[in-house]
Amino acid sequence: MLIPWLVGLLLVTMGPLIASLALSFTDYSIFAAPKFVGLQNYERLLGDERFWKALTVTAQYVLLAVPLQLALALGLALALDRGLRGLTFYRAAFYLPSLLGTSVAIGMLWRQLFAADGLVNAFLAWFGIQGGNWLYQPDMALNTLIILHVWTFGSPMVIFLAGLRAIPVEVREAAMVDGAGPTRRFLSITLPLLSPMVLFNLILQMAGAFQAFNQAYVISEGTGRPQDSTLFYTLYLYIQGFVGYEMGYASALAWVLVAIIGAVTAFQFWLSRKWVHYADS
Amino acid sequence: MRTLDTPRTTRSSLHFATRAPLRHAILIAALLIMVYPLLWMVRLSLMPDSQIGTAGLIPQGDVTFENYTSGWNALSVPFTRFFTNSAAIAILSVVGNLLTCSITAYVLARLRFALRGAYFAIVIGTLLVPFHVLIIPQYLLFSAFGVLNSYIPLVLPKFLATDAFFIFLMVQFVRGIPRELDQAALIDGAGHVRIFWSIILPLMRPALATTAIFTLIWTWNDFLGPLVYLTSADWYTVPVALNSLMSADSGLGVGRLLAMSVLAVVPLIAFFIAAQRQIVEGIASTGLKG
Amino acid sequence: MISRRTLLLAAGVLGAGAALSACSQEGGATGGTTKIRYGHWDNGNAQATFAALFQSFMDANEGIEVAQEFASYADFQERMTTQIAGKNVADIFWVASPQVITYYNNNLFHDLDELPGFDFSQYDESMLERIKIDGKLNTMPMGMSIPAFRYNATYLEEAGASLPANWTWDSLAEFLVDYSKDAPAGRYACLYQPAHDLALEGWLRQHGEDLWTEDRKLGASVEALSEYVNWWEKLRAAGATPSFEEQDGVAPGWNDHGAKVLFTVGNQNHIIEASDVYPDYTFKQRVIPTIESPAEGHAFGYLVRLAVYSLTDESKLEAIGKLLEFNLNSAEWMSTLGPVMGAPISRSQQAAARESTDQRIQEVLAVTDETLAAPSRPRFDAPPGSSTWRMEYERGIEAVALGSKSITEAMTEFHKTISDKIG
Numbered sequence: 004m005l006i007p008w009l010v011g012l013l014l015v016t017m018g019p020l021i022a023s024l025a026l027s028f029t030d031y032s033i034f035a036a037p038k039f040v041g042l043q044n045y046e047r048l049l050g051d052e053r054f055w056k057a058l059t060v061t062a063q064y065v066l067l068a069v070p071l072q073l074a075l076a077l078g079l080a081l082a083l084d085r086g087l088r089g090l091t092f093y094r095a096a097f098y099l100p101s102l103l104g105t106s107v108a109i110g111m112l113w114r115q116l117f118a119a120d121g122l123v124n125a126f127l128a129w130f131g132i133q134g135g136n137w138l139y140q141p142d143m144a145l146n147t148l149i150i151l152h153v154w155t156f157g158s159p160m161v162i163f164l165a166g167l168r169a170i171p172v173e174v175r176e177a178a179m180v181d182g183a184g185p186t187r188r189f190l191s192i193t194l195p196l197l198s199p200m201v202l203f204n205l206i207l208q209m210a211g212a213f214q215a216f217n218q219a220y221v222i223s224e225g226t227g228r229p230q231d232s233t234l235f236y237t238l239y240l241y242i243q244g245f246v247g248y249e250m251g252y253a254s255a256l257a258w259v260l261v262a263i264i265g266a267v268t269a270f271q272f273w274l275s276r277k278w279v280h281y282a283d284s
Numbered sequence: 285m286r287t288l289d290t291p292r293t294t295r296s297s298l299h300f301a302t303r304a305p306l307r308h309a310i311l312i313a314a315l316l317i318m319v320y321p322l323l324w325m326v327r328l329s330l331m332p333d334s335q336i337g338t339a340g341l342i343p344q345g346d347v348t349f350e351n352y353t354s355g356w357n358a359l360s361v362p363f364t365r366f367f368t369n370s371a372a373i374a375i376l377s378v379v380g381n382l383l384t385c386s387i388t389a390y391v392l393a394r395l396r397f398a399l400r401g402a403y404f405a406i407v408i409g410t411l412l413v414p415f416h417v418l419i420i421p422q423y424l425l426f427s428a429f430g431v432l433n434s435y436i437p438l439v440l441p442k443f444l445a446t447d448a449f450f451i452f453l454m455v456q457f458v459r460g461i462p463r464e465l466d467q468a469a470l471i472d473g474a475g476h477v478r479i480f481w482s483i484i485l486p487l488m489r490p491a492l493a494t495t496a497i498f499t500l501i502w503t504w505n506d507f508l509g510p511l512v513y514l515t516s517a518d519w520y521t522v523p524v525a526l527n528s529l530m531s532a533d534s535g536l537g538v539g540r541l542l543a544m545s546v547l548a549v550v551p552l553i554a555f556f557i558a559a560q561r562q563i564v565e566g567i568a569s570t571g572l573k574g
Numbered sequence: 575m576i577s578r579r580t581l582l583l584a585a586g587v588l589g590a591g592a593a594l595s596a597c598s599q600e601g602g603a604t605g606g607t608t609k610i611r612y613g614h615w616d617n618g619n620a621q622a623t624f625a626a627l628f629q630s631f632m633d634a635n636e637g638i639e640v641a642q643e644f645a646s647y648a649d650f651q652e653r654m655t656t657q658i659a660g661k662n663v664a665d666i667f668w669v670a671s672p673q674v675i676t677y678y679n680n681n682l683f684h685d686l687d688e689l690p691g692f693d694f695s696q697y698d699e700s701m702l703e704r705i706k707i708d709g710k711l712n713t714m715p716m717g718m719s720i721p722a723f724r725y726n727a728t729y730l731e732e733a734g735a736s737l738p739a740n741w742t743w744d745s746l747a748e749f750l751v752d753y754s755k756d757a758p759a760g761r762y763a764c765l766y767q768p769a770h771d772l773a774l775e776g777w778l779r780q781h782g783e784d785l786w787t788e789d790r791k792l793g794a795s796v797e798a799l800s801e802y803v804n805w806w807e808k809l810r811a812a813g814a815t816p817s818f819e820e821q822d823g824v825a826p827g828w829n830d831h832g833a834k835v836l837f838t839v840g841n842q843n844h845i846i847e848a849s850d851v852y853p854d855y856t857f858k859q860r861v862i863p864t865i866e867s868p869a870e871g872h873a874f875g876y877l878v879r880l881a882v883y884s885l886t887d888e889s890k891l892e893a894i895g896k897l898l899e900f901n902l903n904s905a906e907w908m909s910t911l912g913p914v915m916g917a918p919i920s921r922s923q924q925a926a927a928r929e930s931t932d933q934r935i936q937e938v939l940a941v942t943d944e945t946l947a948a949p950s951r952p953r954f955d956a957p958p959g960s961s962t963w964r965m966e967y968e969r970g971i972e973a974v975a976l977g978s979k980s981i982t983e984a985m986t987e988f989h990k991t992i993s994d995k996i997g
Contacts, residue, residue, distance in 0.1 A: 015425070015446050082311065091561065099319070103505075103552060107527055136819035136820070138823075139819050221527075230973060245651075361625075424660055427661065427662055432662060511645075512653060515653060517644055528649060
């Protein structure tokens with residue numbers, strides 16, 4: 004019964020997947036046939052300054068953007084979680100940006116927002132802060148992308164809300180009767196019960212952030228400028244493969260990324276045993 | 285078991301009633317800050333190019349629709365065609381995913397066969413691989429079949445159950461459906477097809493809704509695939525057309541770029557408003573199960 | 575209420591139908607019509623004009639259909655990548671300068687010596703000889719781009735100044751610094767543009783070097799590169815150019831910053847689109863200045879080219895010949911589009927351009943004429959592996975402008991990176 008789908012999976016996904024792994028051991032410039040070079044690409048990778056830079060930039064992005072986004076998501080979920088009237092409206096409204104987050108249109112909007120005479124600087128000027136030219140300062144450019152990611156907190160927020168709603172009211176009220184204050188209740192009851200959701204969001208968002216491409220491409224016009232401060236890993240991969248015509252090297256870069264995401268995710272799961280509480284355990 | 289959906293006691297209601305206005309005020313303020321960039325974008329798109337540079341926090345300037353009219357016809361084909369392409373591809377993708385991912389999920393979750401574990405692992409594995417890696421081999425494949433510059437390379441994979449994310453989603457969901465229902469039907473003499481169609485599928489509605497909605501949104505926003513597979517302007521989707529409006533050293537003003545960006549985003553927002561309950565419920569319920 | 579079953583069935587049929595119709599769009603000639611795919615980019619605004627021109631051609635030539643495949647410059651190169659891999663490049667396609675040799679080495683070009691219906695007599699023999707590779711004519715020049723210093727004549731008049739008689743880099747630098755001292759607030763003498771590739775090449779040639787040598791290497795020396803960047807750095811330090819941040823990096827957009835400056839470096843054909851952005855001002859231009867004793871034959875023009883795909887159906891060649899005749903030789907094309915992709919090469923199009931009353935076109939032709947009149951030693955195309963050179967060069971300049979690297983450091987790194995890639 005599965006045969007057609009199996010064929011599809013093999014042809015369209017598995018085939019190219021294996022092909023790309025094979026390519027990573029070759030020197031393939033699109034024009035000529037691939038030439039086998041063994042581990043050369045991987046060796047080159049280790050000594051490639053820009054590879055490490057791209058990895059650092061991506062890691063910075065993941066380590067800053069994801070926790071900030073999740074903190075905001077959790078905070079707002081808690082704020083909305085009190086039987087407030089208009090919950091559906093707020094929930095939907097806060098969710099909207101994450102719908103648009105990865106679109107090219109928003110990337111372009113973001114360039115306008117952070118332009119020297121853009122909205123953000125106008126806003127800061129109101130408080131007397133002189134904003135610089137965000138997209139052309141190596142220590143500020145990445146922040147625009149981090150802010151963009153945080154702006155899309157709606158998606159994890161909705162998941163947190165659902166998680167909060169599933170917490171039995173008896174448990175909370177029991178805590179209240181015991182005299183526990185809101186902070187105590189949060190730390191000892193809410194957070195542990197919510198921890199599976201936190202893990203879910205963490206893994207999902209991190210895997211996504213490692214693979215982020217569109218916005219870095221649009222905002223830096225495909226170059227990772229200034230000074231590679233917005234050179235996301237996938238952007239570097241793209242430049243090597245599609246601008247520099249080094250498909251073999253690009254494939255190697257891709258598989259290193261797969262390994263990294265796999266390792267990080269596995270680590271997350273392992274670590275989760277320490278802090279995640281499942282209801283049925 | 286009472287959750288927050290059940291009515292509260294009187295005491296709690298009073299307690300919240302007094303703090304509600306403040307809470308609302310803060311929430312509205314946060315909302316405004318979040319959403320303002322979108323409003324700003326719309327306002328700028330309605331201003332002539334020359335005034336956009338000096339727009340500032342609350343843009344002062346004329347109101348004009350010239351960016352929309354010039355942007356709509358800026359490329360060799362009017363934007364109507366691009367919207368049609370985007371919509372067609374999105375709808376076809378939704379149909380494809382709904383059909384094939386559900387069947388695949390049922391098979392993976394309910395049927396036992398050798399290599400099931402391996403198959404499932406591969407499906408999940410594909411979630412980790414960035415698209416850029418697959419694109420050259422995939423492109424060569426489609427090129428060999430002579431189907432480039434058409435909807436096929438973009439839509440066919442959806443009919444072949446290659447969207448691992450939704451398969452995963454649905455598998456988790458199906459696992460939450462008690463097997464007793466299957467057993468009962470089996471006893472009645474139903475085959476797998478019957479069970480799938482009449483029992484499982486109806487119960488999968490939240491997962492199906494989520495799949496439909498996110499397939500729609502993601503294919504609408506999809507950029508690299510359409511860019512590579514659609515070479516002539518009359519096949520372009522909206523993001524590709526938008527990107528081709530943005531030339532690095534061009535004499536184009538940013539006004540019509542913004543105008544077309546607004547239009548690119550409007551269908552998504554409209555769709556969202558219409559389906560928001562479903563969307564949000566969908567994430568919530570499927571996110572929870574399993 | 576439609577039953578679920580019916581809905582699914584309908585969707586399936588719809589899907590199949592759409593897929594099938596989509597399928598049939600791709601495909602060759604339908605009974606008598608020859609379809610030519612024409613792949614190109616543009617400098618900004620011309621896509622619709624191209625479409626109109628193609629339509630005019632189709633109206634005059636029943637039985638030929640032109641499928642325009644347009645993308646912005648970067649997207650176009652990206653798409654070429656996949657098309658080359660899939661062996662389905664457009665029948666006629668533009669060739670970006672860093673790719674000429676690469677494409678040739680990989681047999682992308684169809685021989686053009688025998689192109690039917692094309693009038694080669696409109697071309698200068700020596701010009702065609704220059705672009706032959708290994709004795710074969712396999713690309714055609716569409717236009718010639720020449721680096722120029724474009725200036726806002728209105729601003730110049732306002733300042734009551736006149737350009738230095740001795741047109742050298744040093745005297746120009748002096749003039750620019752002087753102008754910026756008395757300029758109104760927010761006005762600069764010139765944009766900071768060491769990144770302009772053709773002007774850099776001009777500088778190198780004046781120093782007796784070639785950007786790309788005959789034996790396919792990077793011919794620029796670190797010294798000459800550093801000196802060039804230094805010329806610009808001195809201007810920036812003296813306040814004659816905007817700061818790096820002020821002009822949005824090393825490749826400032828004309829739209830955003832054109833009104834701030836007296837001078838800017840650009841290709842001579844860009845003056846038309848540039849002045850469209852600021853219709854209140856008059857723009858003029860000059861060839862780039864020279865050093866005190868420049869090397870012989872330093873003048874050059876960069877030829878923008880197109881080619882025919884080697885794997886094109888031979889039966890299409892006649893139609894292709896007609897289309898190229900229209901594209902490259904017809905007066906109609908030149909009068910409608912103007913020299914947007916460079917100064918016209920064919921005599922017929924040059925004549926058409928000269929007839930124009932548009933002053934800006936005359937500016938384009940003036941710079942072109944001056945350059946062509948001077949002796950010019952051969953120019954060689956970029957070798958394979960150099961496709962990222964502009965990106966690398968810009969990164970180096972960025973580092974200098976931001977103060978994170980010294981000029982020599984940056985240029986040494988650039989030199990090494992590109993030399994390694996060329997191999």
